[in-house]
Amino acid sequence: MMQATIHYSTDLINGGCNACPTVKTTSYSLTLGQLNTPLEDLDVSSLVMAIVLNSGFRQELVLDFMDEYVAFQRDGKKVQFLDEYGKSIYKSDQKEVVCMPSKDHSVIFHKANEVLTEIFEIKAVEFIIGE
DSSP: OEEEEEEEEEEEEEEESTSEEEEEEEEEEEEEEEEEEESSSHHHHHHHHHHHHTTTEEEEEOOOSSSSSEEEETTTTEEEEEEEETTTEEEOOOOOEEEEOOOOOOHHHHHHHHIIISSSSOOOOOOOOHH
């Protein structure tokens, strides 16, 4: 099982003017071996994207008349990622996994591993949260 360490830092950001409030922001990054990748957020889609791109999949934005989705490809394996109405959908030729938003780390990690193993056919990842 591959190990991935998630690092985070929390900063107070000031907008720069008297009317702008100070905002607490958290930044995340994922370390796989020697590679450190920034994450957009700590959610299933950010974790999956970082891991599959590190595993050799290529990413392409597909703009169709009625659809817009991200396609991942590697060695003839094709996966579609759709972000629709508060849920993320991963589709392969045989399966589909729907991910709902969550703030619970164990739910996020479990769902990310479900997508990685069932849709992308990649080994499960052990996620470790560090600072």
